[in-house]
Amino acid sequence: MAHIASDPTFDIEPDFTFVPFEGIRNCIIGNTQLTHAEAANELATGWQQDRDICVVEWLVLKQEAENKRQETEKKKPKINDFATGMSVGDTLTHCPSQYAIHKLKSFEYIELWYFSPDGCKEAADEANRRPTEPLVSRRLTTSLP
Template sequence: MALVVDPNLEMVPDFAGNLYAGIRADLEAATNQTEDEVITRLTETWNADHDARVAEWNRNRDEEARVLAEAERVHTTQENEARTQQEAEAEKERLEVEKKKPKMNSFDHASSVGDFLTPRPAQYAIQKLTNFEYVELWYFSPEGCKDALKSSRSVADNDLSITRTDDQLTLRPTSAFKASKAATADHELSFSIFLRAKNLFLVQISKAKWPQPNIDALSLFFWHLENHPIQNNSDIGDMVILTYASRVRQDWHDCLKHDEGFNIGNINENLIRTINEELWDKVRSRTWNTMPATVFPRTPVTHSHGCLHT
């Protein structure tokens, strides 16, 4: 049975006092001892019992102290672990926020702006390149860059749209998602504008971090077309090259999306000849249709496939 009162606070009873006179007389008669011997015996017996109870009390207090200390240690350990985990999670969240936070790069204090500023295409075109998507070369022509500058001045500051970037919703100018109404297809450009536009296009895809093999293939693609002999051997050579460039570049992007990419830098001469014949057929058809009926009577033309390709 656990002790509830500290025995260290107890005092030895006065066995020589009147309270214990009867007990002394009984013990004297029973043991044939003197009164002093009985008092000594009673005192020694009480002291022995008292010492045992004090020892038990101290053991219990030591055990309680040990249990409390262990519980405190476990509690402190749990608190430290919880705090460490919270701090780690908070640091992780801080690093994630810091990683997604826009950063401004430093600069060379000894440098200055260059002698020539590269024209800036529309945000729509830049966004297309960032997503590795097809976009018309017109956006990189002088006319396209002027149109972009004009549009950026006319767009209201609050004309924004929501987009998802890195699993976060962000606001971007609506102009970044709208194609220009003035944009034209590659094959509708003049050959000189085509050459100027492709130069800025190559610069911009490099800035957009396109894979270097893809950039190299496109550079070779444009070089071959710019120097293709059909331009000197045909009255419609420029038109053939522009049509080939327009169709093949679009097809290249489509194939890349389906993981069926090909080397666009390898020019397919058979396809160029096919396009050349197709365009000559159109030229001859237009010439035929504009001739007076008295010179070349018109007769119906039957096509084996039941449709007329234009």
């Protein structure tokens, strides 16, 4: 299907009786007994038929674009509605300790307790109890030979 840049319903039919179309009319008349008016009428009929085909193609393209837009709209994630009177919970879900995660990543045995709510809470409490140690930069002295 050809690409149609603009809506063909707005196209204006040319007047095939004008001088610029005289060469085309002469080619149509050729060895026939048609007059210039009849040849212009044949050109106008042909133009009208071509315009009708373009209008149908335009409508099909427009419908396909609308269908594509609707499909894209359907694929967009929907935002859930929220209740204005509800409050957000104030509890945080604790994560397992770094020790448990390291054991898991290295495929070593670890007790399931470390992943239970009690184990995760204890890991969070332990992380809060230990003060973070500031990084101490050490000055390395090297002796050159």
